[in-house]
Amino acid sequence: MAATKLKIGCAGLGRMGKRHALNFLQRTPRAELVAASSPDDAEHEWAKVHLEPYGVKLYKNYDDMLRHEGLEAVVVASATAVHAEQAIKAIDAEKHVLCEKPLSTSVEISQSVLDAAAKKPHLKVMCGFSRRFDASYRDAFNKMSAGSIGAPSVMRSQTCDKLDPSGFFVAYAQFSGGIFVDCSIHDIDLALWFFGQESKVKSVSAVGITAVEPDLRKHNDRDNAVGLVEFHNGKIAYFYASRMMAAGQEDTTEIIGTQGKLAVNTQPALNLVNIYDSTGIRREIPQHYYDRFEYAFVTEANEFTACCLEDTPVPLQLDGAVQAVRIGAALQESLITGEKIFFDEEGNRVDKSRL
Amino acid sequence: MAATKLKIGCAGLGRMGKRHALNFLQRTPRAELVAASSPDDAEHEWAKVHLEPYGVKLYKNYDDMLRHEGLEAVVVASATAVHAEQAIKAIDAEKHVLCEKPLSTSVEISQSVLDAAAKKPHLKVMCGFSRRFDASYRDAFNKMSAGSIGAPSVMRSQTCDKLDPSGFFVAYAQFSGGIFVDCSIHDIDLALWFFGQESKVKSVSAVGITAVEPDLRKHNDRDNAVGLVEFHNGKIAYFYASRMMAAGQEDTTEIIGTQGKLAVNTQPALNLVNIYDSTGIRREIPQHYYDRFEYAFVTEANEFTACCLEDTPVPLQLDGAVQAVRIGAALQESLITGEKIFFDEEGNRVDKSRL
Amino acid sequence: MAATKLKIGCAGLGRMGKRHALNFLQRTPRAELVAASSPDDAEHEWAKVHLEPYGVKLYKNYDDMLRHEGLEAVVVASATAVHAEQAIKAIDAEKHVLCEKPLSTSVEISQSVLDAAAKKPHLKVMCGFSRRFDASYRDAFNKMSAGSIGAPSVMRSQTCDKLDPSGFFVAYAQFSGGIFVDCSIHDIDLALWFFGQESKVKSVSAVGITAVEPDLRKHNDRDNAVGLVEFHNGKIAYFYASRMMAAGQEDTTEIIGTQGKLAVNTQPALNLVNIYDSTGIRREIPQHYYDRFEYAFVTEANEFTACCLEDTPVPLQLDGAVQAVRIGAALQESLITGEKIFFDEEGNRVDKSRL
């Protein structure tokens, strides 16, 4: 083919890495997946079957992949703990970067990615908040932007995972940053998107319980948590995150405005089938996050590719990703301490009495 | 109380009779149930507990009840076979009549009620098509009448009963007139209501099967049937009736107009509860016809009472009840013979070649 | 009629008073509305048309009505400010009492009703939390009680009124006790019902805004508010209340358990009609609280009547009504001060450091 394609490499071939790799290989016509890296043997075995035959060069070492001839961009889909380091290395190596969320569970480390990117304004550096690419959220955002609900004022949003009795969530909690940083980060990003990225957090408070996984307390985490966020511009958002949904993944959002409301996914459904039997009328729902947002990830890959090729701005700004971690980490702290946390308009933590 | 109440008697205390009796006794403030009749001992036992203590005089004989001092009106809720006879006797005795549907399974006998009523225009004689009193159907009718869907052109309507493995429907088929006369009569009445009672049938055709109750064939009946009705005014209606719904009663109607559609009960639900469990999201639905239309029957009792007391026209004309039986009986015939049946604009059956 | 009826009087004939009066007059077969009282001339004019002709004696003065010969029970449906006083007077006069919610906006005054009732255990004294009588909430409660969702752990519940641009809500806020005491009191009562009335509040926190009615701030109120409630038994509830819904009344509740979820009214609908036009598929929803809960109020009247006649326990305990006001008032305080409020297991307010 004559048309130019973006040569991209995928860092990490775990659960999300495999998906990103295949999306860039098969479902992103303007991209060419040329390389992939993973230190893990099992992941290499998978890649030898699914990537190598299609011309993808495999690397054990991320740094080696960065030196792949002609490589223009990297999708960072490795463990959260190395997101920031790999993203910064890629920026330093003059590669465009699509980094899985969160940049880091630490505000400071997240900021370091932002700093690195700021030095290379010609590079596209994007944190992949998948809901920004979901057709339903975009439709809601466009309708809100067109004024259909007046002034957006209150957001309710939840990210609720299906119950996994295997103990996975306990092990995962050790590195996830906690349920607000891992799950609610999406909802926080939505608040920043719909309320405007310039919205400054004023206070956060949270409560939570361990209804099914008491061992989460070892990692300062909970399996159900509710958080309240107040912004200085007079808007409020409240978030629910859970690890114990029985029916499947339930990610629901409402944007309540002065003249209307937009609701996304208040009637979850896997597809268009309804089953009528002696127990009533039933529908199935997506089981996992990726089931719900698969096409959003494909759109993300295609749009990131187009931005790199055409040198257009990426659809979400990197500083929002830092702010989202700041809010998520504060909610997580409030969840554990029970204390409400206040911020001034410059983002400094303050005593209530200072407000 | 000072205000005048309508003194009414209830003929028949079977399944529907009990309901009508209690509705007039307890839920129709302007009516006073003064009498009830049934030849059945078991029904009398029930009435001694539920009616007699509240001042209702019980009769074994319908004719005796008609002579009850001060009786002004009768609700005929006995077996279909005696509907017409009892209605005509009541009319002759100068009583207002609310008669359960159908007037009869025979067009001729139905017509005889119409003839009797025509001689006593000061009496209120109404055939109880309950859906005419249902809030949702009325809302749809009002919206259509206000022009919200342009010209109503096509109706889809179904009356589908829950599967009853007891064999009830086989025994019932002996006297019901068949599935089109028993079930679809409601849908036919809706077509006459929404398309206008002056709509003249042009052709009917029907097919059906016995998927769960082959013994229905003994009574020239089917457990699933679909019928097409064409009207001379260029409108069409199609009906589905079934005795084998797994989830419960499913009575759904769509009125399709040139500029929109009104749909009644395309998402059946018993109440506002949704159950989320490992099988998905589920809701229960009404199990039987009365569960779905209970409040319509209460409204029917109240409105019939008001018409009698205030001498206002009843909300549905009696000739429609005859026309509905005519269409239902023709569909039933087509179901059994397999032949399409044609009518001219005067209602005479004709060969196709005559049209 | 031979069967005994409960002789009841209605105190107050304002918006809710009229409804209660008519419900006891027309839709409660075992009750006889014998009296009604109101100091208001306009309300008397209404009553002369709608009550007096049916044998209801009208009083200007509540105390006079209490002396009505044979009066056995009173429904207190006057202004919230006199609920407690009238309820206590009725108790002292040996009448059963059905009192509209809340008993008072003050915890102490609410408690005084409880104290008065405690001295007369033979009287039925009930605070009318209408949702307890709603068929959907009851179905959900029964399913939960039957174990269908495992252990109930988290409740989300909202009471959201339709936007009323007339300024009504501002005037109303002067006496309502605030949005949490006026609206969320229902949701709080649901939490006490579903989690068990013995649940002891551990902490409350709340945030709110005035998106459409800045004048509410004069009365220390808000038009949108979100509250978090933590219970000592490890359950959490979060509430949203609003005065600016565009489509109508939106009262939604979810009860999330360890093995499932029950959701009430996540798909609000006025009736079973869907309207298909060029803007999509649309349904209308109830406009006001009473539209949604009309039949619950009728059931409440009937069940209260039955309890009085049969000397059976009322379906909800009076102390819950006091506890609901305690939680509502604390949320309202948190909403205004911005501070999180903590309680020990005995219900005493404590500093966080004491927990």
Place this chain on the structure above:
Amino acid sequence: MAATKLKIGCAGLGRMGKRHALNFLQRTPRAELVAASSPDDAEHEWAKVHLEPYGVKLYKNYDDMLRHEGLEAVVVASATAVHAEQAIKAIDAEKHVLCEKPLSTSVEISQSVLDAAAKKPHLKVMCGFSRRFDASYRDAFNKMSAGSIGAPSVMRSQTCDKLDPSGFFVAYAQFSGGIFVDCSIHDIDLALWFFGQESKVKSVSAVGITAVEPDLRKHNDRDNAVGLVEFHNGKIAYFYASRMMAAGQEDTTEIIGTQGKLAVNTQPALNLVNIYDSTGIRREIPQHYYDRFEYAFVTEANEFTACCLEDTPVPLQLDGAVQAVRIGAALQESLITGEKIFFDEEGNRVDKSRL
């Protein structure tokens, strides 16, 4: 890339041709679109922008394209009138064929494709009934096959297009074969799929009107039509087709079994957004057939490609496509003549008296 790809050409670049060409070019990783043909200048202009730069060779003449070096397969997406001719030429030229539906509006011509294919059993020849590749229909089919609804007995299915006031449908009717052959062919194919391709039609009858486009009568067509189909195996199907839906495309199917029902798309929705405003709660729906079935076409392209490369059977048999045209054409005839049409088990038309 090392892995082999299927070299395919696209015949026709009209509305559907463009879609098929882009699907094979961009969304079918294992296929390589190497050629496209169209006699139309405007279509060539489009192709010069969207296909040629990516290595697709353009032809004015279909026969020339068939001689394209290395061409292995053809997708026939030209006008219906040349479907069969082009498909047969491709078969004769030893190409695999994916042919848009219908093979022809004529039963005989449709059969000629089947005959040609029968001579070359090593070639994959498939008629593209897109719903067979839709995730929801497949889910329903799998659930039915697993026995979840008992014995499938009745099918209701509709294909209803959005009203197009431009007159398009009148012009289109000249060549479409009529509403049953153009629209309901999909529903007929579903009946053959769900009831089993061996189901033999026993009778068809149909009625229809021209509610918005009287000019359709010039082409023996209607804008709303309902058809009944009876099969010799005791199953029945009824179909509704319309050209005047106000809200958008409404393709709904119910499969009713002896123990349950599966419903596909009874609650159409464009996406997961609900809009709450002063008119109620609203959702938008897909506007056109392709909006609804876009991903089904992508799946079709991918699965056809896999069958060709791996020499596996195509997922739907070609003789069903002929049978669907037979039933569709009979329904269309019944629609125009008003006569019911009967067939014996060998597929011969018979008088009713012969049955």
